Amino acid sequence: MSQSPLPLVDLGHFTSGNPVQIAGFVGHFGRALENIGFVAIENPGIDPQLLQQVYGVAQEFFALPTATKQQYQDPELQGQRGFTGLGQEHAKNRSIPDLKEFWHMGPEFAPDHPLATAYPANVWPKEIPQFQPLLTQLHQQLEICSHALLQACSLYIGTSRHLLCHMTEDGNTVLRVLHYPQMAEVTHPGALRAAPHEDINLITLLCDATQPGLEVQQRDGSWLAVQLEPGQLLCNVGDMLQWFTNGLLRSTTHQVVNTGMEDSPRFALPYFVHPRPGMDLAPLASCVAKTGGQVRFPPITARSYLKERLNQIGLG
Ligand SMILES: O=C(O)CCC(=O)C(=O)O
Numbered sequence: 001m002s003q004s005p006l007p008l009v010d011l012g013h014f015t016s017g018n019p020v021q022i023a024g025f026v027g028h029f030g031r032a033l034e035n036i037g038f039v040a041i042e043n044p045g046i047d048p049q050l051l052q053q054v055y056g057v058a059q060e061f062f063a064l065p066t067a068t069k070q071q072y073q074d075p076e077l078q079g080q081r082g083f084t085g086l087g088q089e090h091a092k093n094r095s096i097p098d099l100k101e102f103w104h105m106g107p108e109f110a111p112d113h114p115l116a117t118a119y120p121a122n123v124w125p126k127e128i129p130q131f132q133p134l135l136t137q138l139h140q141q142l143e144i145c146s147h148a149l150l151q152a153c154s155l156y157i158g159t160s161r162h163l164l165c166h167m168t169e170d171g172n173t174v175l176r177v178l179h180y181p182q183m184a185e186v187t188h189p190g191a192l193r194a195a196p197h198e199d200i201n202l203i204t205l206l207c208d209a210t211q212p213g214l215e216v217q218q219r220d221g222s223w224l225a226v227q228l229e230p231g232q233l234l235c236n237v238g239d240m241l242q243w244f245t246n247g248l249l250r251s252t253t254h255q256v257v258n259t260g261m262e263d264s265p266r267f268a269l270p271y272f273v274h275p276r277p278g279m280d281l282a283p284l285a286s287c288v289a290k291t292g293g294q295v296r297f298p299p300i301t302a303r304s305y306l307k308e309r310l311n312q313i314g315l316g
């Protein structure tokens with residue numbers, strides 16, 4: 001396992017830099033997504049105090065009795081909103097479930113919005129009144145950050161600056177509050193906190209987790225342990241963006257390891273950016289040109305792609 005750091009870029013150079021800094025950001029960010037698929041972001045615009053408050057309510061929620069948490073697990077929602085307990089999600093082609101439980105929240109729409117009934121409504125734990133406002137605030141800050149990163153990505157892949165943002169407008173973007181319990185609480189031999197997997201969506205933003213454990217697979221197969229500095233955020237490419245860019249940008253395998261019974265509980269906050277369900281993910285011509293001219297993936301809507309992939313991981 002290697003410890004060399006991931007590429008690091010400063011989002012301030014993109015959002016308030018001069019033209020040279022903007023171009024530098026686009027180049028560094030894009031090349032990192034192309035080479036490793038993961039990049040650390042300095043100055044992501046996420047309030048560190050808010051992040052600590054969110055981890056505080058996450059700790060409070062997951063410390064509730066299992067029966068209380070299960071009130072927020074609706075089998076009809078198949079994990080798309082509210083609580084999902086231990087033993088549910090597993091990586092693709094793997095039967096042993098991951099050692100994690102989580103909470104999902106999605107976008108909120110006004111009742112007269114055309115997509116108001118397209119996604120399940122959010123649910124909120126009544127035991128923790130601050131859960132909803134804090135998560136909603138974090139979701140908003142992450143959305144702003146994701147827009148800047150998607151713009152930089154669009155410029156890098158040679159399309160109009162707003163194309164990827166436009167694709168994600170009213171998409172089913174989900175904030176996941178993850179809890180990996182202390183190992184002594186679980187018994188499944190061979191299970192990992194998160195088995196090797198690739199994310200399904202366009203890009204993922206990962207706030208700094210409360211404990212180490214995340215590892216990214218490098219091109220030579222070795223695992224790189226990721227350790228962010230406080231205030232940094234990770235961005236990685238998901239399979240939908242790899243598809244849409246004809247493989248130019250790399251959806252990299254990653255995992256969360258547990259090293260022993262003494263592991264502390266770990267909390268993490270991935271934000272999975274999704275396109276609108278009707279968007280076609282057929283590879284973009286500019287990316288086909290940059291990847292040798294052969295179209296590698298057929299057209300498919302984000303809706304069909306997601307449905308198939310959720311089925312493969314026990315959430316569909
Ligand atoms: O816990 C982490 O740091 C990463 C989680 C992750 O990769 C996922 O939920 O897809």
Ligand SMILES: [Fe+2]
Binds near residue numbers: 198199
């Ligand atoms: Fe992931």
